[in-house]
Amino acid sequence: MENFDVIVVGGGPAGLSAAISAAKAGMKTVVIERGDYPGTKNVMGGVLYTEATAAVIPEFWKDAPLERPIVEQRYGLLSGDEIVTAAYRNPAWGQEPYNAHSVLRVKFDGWLAKQAEKAGVMIIPETVVEDLLYKGDLVVGVRTGRAEGDLGAKVVILAEGANNFIARKAGLAQELQPDKVAVAVKEIIKLPEEKIEDRFCLEPGQGATIELFGGSTDGMMGTAFIYTNQDSISIGVGVLLNQLIEKKWTPNDLLENLKAKPYVKRLLQGGETKEYLAHLLPEGGYKSIPKLYRQGVLVAGDTAMLVNGIHREGSNLAMTSGRVAGQVAAEAIKSGDISAQGMSVYDKRLRDSFVVKDLHTYRNLMTLLDSNPHFLQVYPEIAANAMHKFFTANDTPKGDVFKQIMKNAFEHRSKGAMFGDLFKAWRALK
Numbered sequence: 001m002e003n004f005d006v007i008v009v010g011g012g013p014a015g016l017s018a019a020i021s022a023a024k025a026g027m028k029t030v031v032i033e034r035g036d037y038p039g040t041k042n043v044m045g046g047v048l049y050t051e052a053t054a055a056v057i058p059e060f061w062k063d064a065p066l067e068r069p070i071v072e073q074r075y076g077l078l079s080g081d082e083i084v085t086a087a088y089r090n091p092a093w094g095q096e097p098y099n100a101h102s103v104l105r106v107k108f109d110g111w112l113a114k115q116a117e118k119a120g121v122m123i124i125p126e127t128v129v130e131d132l133l134y135k136g137d138l139v140v141g142v143r144t145g146r147a148e149g150d151l152g153a154k155v156v157i158l159a160e161g162a163n164n165f166i167a168r169k170a171g172l173a174q175e176l177q178p179d180k181v182a183v184a185v186k187e188i189i190k191l192p193e194e195k196i197e198d199r200f201c202l203e204p205g206q207g208a209t210i211e212l213f214g215g216s217t218d219g220m221m222g223t224a225f226i227y228t229n230q231d232s233i234s235i236g237v238g239v240l241l242n243q244l245i246e247k248k249w250t251p252n253d254l255l256e257n258l259k260a261k262p263y264v265k266r267l268l269q270g271g272e273t274k275e276y277l278a279h280l281l282p283e284g285g286y287k288s289i290p291k292l293y294r295q296g297v298l299v300a301g302d303t304a305m306l307v308n309g310i311h312r313e314g315s316n317l318a319m320t321s322g323r324v325a326g327q328v329a330a331e332a333i334k335s336g337d338i339s340a341q342g343m344s345v346y347d348k349r350l351r352d353s354f355v356v357k358d359l360h361t362y363r364n365l366m367t368l369l370d371s372n373p374h375f376l377q378v379y380p381e382i383a384a385n386a387m388h389k390f391f392t393a394n395d396t397p398k399g400d401v402f403k404q405i406m407k408n409a410f411e412h413r414s415k416g417a418m419f420g421d422l423f424k425a426w427r428a429l430k
Contacts, residue, residue, distance in 0.1 A: 003152035004028045004122075006329050007142055008159060009129045009166060011038030013315050014301025014322035015159035016112045016121075017056045021326025022157075023119040027333060029326075030122040030151065031113075032144065037125045038113040046227045046234040047209060048103045052316040056323050057115055059097075065111050067102040067229040068207025069094045072200070076263070078215030079384035083263045094206050102207050102227045102234065104188070132156060132170055132297070139170075139296035154338055155329040159301045159322060162280040164290075167303050173290035178245060179370065180284035182222060182309075184238030185251035189271035193231050199267050200228055211312065214380030216258050220247060221370050223309070224258050226267060233271065235259070238281055240370065251278050281314070282307050286363035292350065293343035298325040306355060310362050317355050324349050364428040372424065374413065382409045 006022040008015045011033030023029045031038070047070065053060050072089035093099040113123055124144075133141040133150060141152035158167050162181060167173035193204070200208045207228040216224035222239030237254045244254070258264055282288070282305040289306070292299045300306070301318035308317060328346040332338045350356050369375055386405045396404075413421070 001141070001150045001152050003141070004030050005153065005333050006030075006155050006157060006326070007032065007151055007153040008157045008326075009142065010159035010161060010301070010303070011035065011113060011123065011125070012109065012159060012161060012301060012318065013112065014303075014318035014325075015157070016109070016116050017319040017322030018157045018159060018298075018300055018326040018329070019116050019121040019322075020056055020112075020119050021323045022330050023116065023121045023326075025327065025330030025334075027326075027330050029120065030124060030153075031116065032127050032129050032142065032151075033123060033125045034128045035125060038109045038123065046102050046104065046229070047100050047312060047315070048108065049100045049313070049316045050098045052319045054097070056319055057112070060115075061096065061098060061101070063111075065103075065107040067104060068202075068205060069098045070100045070102060070209055071202070071206045072208040074208065074210045076210060076212045076216075077380040077383050078212055078261060078263070079380040080215060081262050082384035082388065083212075083261075084380070084383045084387050091203075091206075094203070102209070102229050104229060104232075104234075129160075129166055132166065137295070139294070142166075154296065154333050155343075156297050157322075157325045157329060158297065158299045158303050159318075159325075160303050162282050162302045164303045167290060167299055170294065170297055172292070172294060172297065172299055173303065176280070176282070177284075178242035179240055180282065180288050180305075181241050182238040182281040182283045183241050183244055183251050183254075183278065184236055184281050185255050185278040186234060186236030186276075187255065187273050188229070188275040188277075189233045189235060189268055190231065190274050191233055191268075191271045195270070196228050196231070196233065202228070209312075212258070212264075214376050215261065217254065217376070218247070218249075218257055219373060219377035220244065221366075221373070221376065225312070226264065232274065233268065235264070235268065240283060241280075281309075283309055283366065285309075285366050286356070286359040289356070289359070292347045293340065295340045295343065296338050298329060298343060298346050300325045306359070308358050308362070310365065311358070313358075320353065320355050321350060324353070361429065368424055368428040372421070375421070378412050382412050385409075 005027035006029045008019045008031045019031045071093045074087040076085040128145040131143045164173045210226040212224040217239045220239040220243040224237035227234040300321040306317040307314045332342040
């Protein structure tokens, strides 16, 4: 049996970041990836943030296969064929060191895997980890599906994604529940560069993102997104699995509903679908974070439920948690303490970082939105009606227009109910 210092299960951003950090600290490290190569099984919306990535690969933007630096971010509330939007644009984000880039995971993850190999990491693709290996109660490696596929290790880092099979077998995580996981579906649609820049009002090479709520998911708990790539658009939508089941929709129904919206349809006009992807996304938030460590084992990325859907930060949390896991694993091995106590340093560092602190800030928000569906069903309609009346020019005095706006709002949601909603939202963010 070949032995390593660190075995990483999963070749996504969390796993590769962990491997790079461990290898740079002098650890003999291997990544085991079930796909043909890193990136083939990985799916995300497609926005990569600079600070968290640069902490793993300094000045990565000089060599990485990135799509467009994001200079504008838009939010929209859809109600039927109407939309209310807000946007922020900063041209400075189009210059080094940037704020974020759109990426295509197959390209970027493949590049990140090569950086791991340059750091000394061995990558074993097309291999499934079936279980951890034990000596008594001590974790001493992993068992793979290959013949003679046992590998020894002092520390195993689990970054297997939302399908937390090994973490569950290790007693660290629970089976994902339908109300704690989202089904996301995405298409990559080919469009000429100049059309993308014209439709999104961008300078050559610049990028934009759009997040859509309300009608984009037919009022279900979730969100939709549109991201500009170099010569394509990534469009996707995700909702909680339990609500999708209750509505008896398929993931494809979600996407087709979104693409049929006039605002979206015009942005995609003339495009050609090149890829169709679907995956599970952990949405349980702070309250669903599993136990992150045990003797010889650490849990990172989606497997640790580290996704901040409110701020669209999955890659941020994945790469940060992976980097910290790799560092802690190396420190524990060097100190000779890979006990549960030694591994607990990882938990403390994550809880002291923005990763868990941000999730804690929004710990009650998912429950609020899930139990109060009118937030994504009624309020977009109220907002759209208010904007319609406000921007319609006719012979109605403006004072009467404001009265009509308020009257319509209270017909949809009473004054008492609105104040109650404000109080609930305040409590959820307190």
